[in-house]
Structures are given as C-alpha cells and as structure tokens.
Amino acid sequence: xxxxxxxxxxxxxxxxxxxxxxxxxxxxxxxxxxxxxxxxxxxxxxxxxxxxxxxxxxxxxxxxxxxxxxxxxxxxxxxxxxxxxxxxxxxxxxxxxxxxxxxxxxxxxxxxxxxxxxxxxxxxxxxxxxxxxxxxxxxxxxxxxxxxxxxxxxxxxxxxxxxxxxxxxxxxxxxxxxxxxxxxxxxxxxxxxxxxx
Amino acid sequence: xxxxxxxxxxxxxxxxxxxxxxxxxxxxxxxxxxxxxxxxxxxxxxxxxxxxxxxxxxxxxxxxxxxxxxxxxxxxxxxxxxxxxxxxxxxxxxxxxxxxxxxxxxxxxxxxxxxxxxxxxxxxxxxxxxxxxxxxxxxxxxxxxxxxxxxxxxxxxxxxxxxxxxxxxxxxxxxxxxxxxxxxxxxxxxxxxxxxx
Numbered sequence: 001x002x003x004x005x006x007x008x009x010x011x012x013x014x015x016x017x018x019x020x021x022x023x024x025x026x027x028x029x030x031x032x033x034x035x036x037x038x039x040x041x042x043x044x045x046x047x048x049x050x051x052x053x054x055x056x057x058x059x060x061x062x063x064x065x066x067x068x069x070x071x072x073x074x075x076x077x078x079x080x081x082x083x084x085x086x087x088x089x090x091x092x093x094x095x096x097x098x099x100x101x102x103x104x105x106x107x108x109x110x111x112x113x114x115x116x117x118x119x120x121x122x123x124x125x126x127x128x129x130x131x132x133x134x135x136x137x138x139x140x141x142x143x144x145x146x147x148x149x150x151x152x153x154x155x156x157x158x159x160x161x162x163x164x165x166x167x168x169x170x171x172x173x174x175x176x177x178x179x180x181x182x183x184x185x186x187x188x189x190x191x192x193x194x195x196x197x
Numbered sequence: 198x199x200x201x202x203x204x205x206x207x208x209x210x211x212x213x214x215x216x217x218x219x220x221x222x223x224x225x226x227x228x229x230x231x232x233x234x235x236x237x238x239x240x241x242x243x244x245x246x247x248x249x250x251x252x253x254x255x256x257x258x259x260x261x262x263x264x265x266x267x268x269x270x271x272x273x274x275x276x277x278x279x280x281x282x283x284x285x286x287x288x289x290x291x292x293x294x295x296x297x298x299x300x301x302x303x304x305x306x307x308x309x310x311x312x313x314x315x316x317x318x319x320x321x322x323x324x325x326x327x328x329x330x331x332x333x334x335x336x337x338x339x340x341x342x343x344x345x346x347x348x349x350x351x352x353x354x355x356x357x358x359x360x361x362x363x364x365x366x367x368x369x370x371x372x373x374x375x376x377x378x379x380x381x382x383x384x385x386x387x388x389x390x391x392x393x394x
Contacts (some may be wrong), residue, residue, distance in 0.1 A: 060260070075230050
C-alpha cells in the first residue's frame with residue numbers, strides 16, 4: 001500500500017515525523033531477502049527516532065536485522081516460541097479477536113495484544129468479525145495486557161477508540177494509503193489526544 | 198503433494214524405510230504454526246533414523262523445532278545470515294541454477310548446493326531453465342561444494358544423474374506423488390547405485 005521499498009521508506013519517514021510510537025513491517029508474500037533489505041533500511045530510520053521497529057510474523061528476518069520485536073497472529077509461531085527465539089528484551093505482540101483468544105495461555109508471554117478489527121477494514125482480507133468500540137472495551141476488560149486496537153481506524157473514529165482506554169491504535173491505510181502521510185499522521189495523533197478520557 | 202499432514206508423515210515413514218539420506222519440508226504458503234507442528238512430527242521420525250531434517254526457507258521454524266538445517270533459495274535469507282542464526286553445526290543448502298550463482302561469495306557458508314532443474318519439472322512453477330545432465334556436470338566442475346541435483350529426476354533418469362558424479366539427487370514427485378512411496382524410494386535408490394561410476 002506504501003508503493004514498494006521507496007514508498008515504504010518515505011512513508012515511515014513521514015510517520016516518524018508525525019509522531020507514531022511504533023512501526024511494523026508487514027509484507028506477506030515477499031521473499032525474505034527483500035524483506036530483510038527493507039527492514040534494514042527502515043531500522044536506519046527508526047533507531048535514531050527511538051521508535052520500536054517490529055516485523056510481522058517473520059522471526060528469522062527480525063533476528064537477522066536486529067529488529068526490536070515481532071507481531072504474530074493466531075496461526076503464526078506461538079508467542080512463547082517467539083519469546084524464546086527473540087529473548088526477554090524483545091517487544092512481542094499477539095493478534096486476538098475474541099475473548100477465547102485473549103484468555104488463552106499463550107498471551108502470558110506477549111507484551112501487548114493487537115485487538116480488532118474495531119471497524120470494517122479492506123486491508124486484511126481474512127479479518128475476524130467487526131468488534132465495534134463497545135466490543136473492544138468488553139475485550140479490554142478481560143486482560144491486564146496493553147491493548148493496541150486495529151482495523152478500520154481513521155481520523156474520524158480514532159477518538160472513539162482512544163475513549164475506550166486502550167493503549168494505542170494501529171493503522172495501515174489511514175497513513176500508508178494517504179497522499180500526505182505526514183499530515184495524516186498528525187491528524188490521527190491530534191484526534192487520538194482529543195479522544196483520550 | 199503428499200496430501201496434508203498425515204500424508205506427509207506416511208510418506209516420510211516410507212521414504213526413510215526406503216533409504217533416503219535427507220528429508221526437507223517445503224510447504225510455501227503454509228502458516229508457521231502449521232509448519233512447526235508438522236516439523237515436530239517429522240523430526241520424531243527422522244531423529245531415530247539418524248537422517249537429517251531440513252526446513253525450506255523458514256529459519257525461525259527450524260530454530261523453533263530444532264531442525265538439523267535449512268535450505269534456502271537465491272531470494273531467501275543470505276547463507277551467511279542463516280549460518281549466523283543456525284550455528285556452525287547446522288546443515289545449510291543453497292539453490293543455484295547457473296555459473297554466476299555457483300561462484301558467488303555467499304556459497305562459501307553453504308554445506309551443499311542444490312543445482313537444477315536437471316530435467317523439466319512441474320513441481321516448481323518458478324524454476325530456472327533446464328540444465329540437462331551435461332549442464333549439471335559443467336556446473337559441478339566449478340565448485341568444490343557437494344552438489345545435490347534436483348528437478349524432474351525419476352527412476353528412469355536418476356542413473357544418468359548419478360553418473361555425473363554429483364553427491365546426491367533430490368526428488369519431490371518421484372516419491373511424494375507416487376501410490377507406493379516405499380517402492381518408489383527403493384527403485385530410485387537402486388537406479389542411483391547402478392548409475393554411480
């Protein structure tokens with residue numbers, strides 16, 4: 001959605017300038033060497049900005065480039081396995097879409113839970129049913145882990161997400177698919193702050 | 198081609214009984230958790246047989262299950278990176294299809310080269326041009342590394358491959374796609390032995 005390697009680099013530059021707190025590289029279907037080369041390029045941007053850089057799914061690529069962490073889904077490597085491979089200092093996230101997934105044992109080894117989709121999304125074709133902000137709040141109440149809300153979040157609805165008390169919101173198209181990623185990031189950040197109770 | 202998890206397990210049992218010297222698990226597109234579970238099941242068969250078990254591409258899955266090694270292609274993680282992640286005792290193979298790939302620096306960290314396709318194959322849709330046994334012999338002369346020939350090898354042509362002096366032949370459909378994988382393996386082994394000069 002960013003437009004290949006150079007588009008990713010430009011988007012990450014703009015997002016960092018706009019104040020994002022974390023960058024995740026997700027490119028399912030890419031070969032690992034291409035992913036590693038882009039990961040190295042993005043780390044050169046996130047390190048000076050002191051913003052954590054995570055790989056989606058690919059623990060080997062994360063180890064190879066020295067990424068700060070990995071985000072995994074329910075069908076990826078188990079969180080405890082990722083923890084064993086990445087070490088205690090790594091930032092490890094797990095996607096969870098319902099109460100059973102939030103209460104499973106594997107959650108213990110995760111640093112945060114990615115919970116969604118909060119709203120309808122076109123980015124992920126295999127996404128779970130839409131939660132709504134009320135469903136998100138219900139799931140949040142089931143765990144002490146920090147929650148990163150995801151799925152269909154944009155400048156118009158991020159304030160409602162912030163008001164649920166979750167720790168953060170993750171977006172793809174609301175930054176990566178925008179003509180001005182810096183302005184979009186700043187708009188999201190302002191709307192988030194305005195929504196925090 | 199083996200027919201899912203249970204088919205893979207049955208095929209590996211038969212292939213081990215038939216005398217294969219190495220097993221590689223290749224399932225592009227599978228999620229990592231499914232791959233890890235099958236890898237663990239196959240390791241329970243290969244360990245007692247003292248036959249090395251390799252993963253294709255997925256270094257993180259190999260580390261997670263304690264596989265004996267990894268086989269990578271030209272667009273996967275670089276061999277030296279795989280070596281750094283897997284350690285000095287791991288068995289690491291690299292696919293190479295032409296003289297430039299065989300003579301590149303990355304080869305130094307590999308234990309063997311997978312060279313092919315020797316013959317036309319339907320298994321891999323993105324395979325390089327067919328080498329022929331003569332082309333295989335020409336490439337073999339360029340390196341001291343052991344060569345594992347691959348691509349379109351079956352019981353009718355494996356003797357010609359053996360006669361080139363390569364160290365081994367790798368097959369997929371000649372065992373995995375056969376009604377009797379044990380008999381097919383034994384037939385391949387006999388034809389290989391008959392072809393060795």
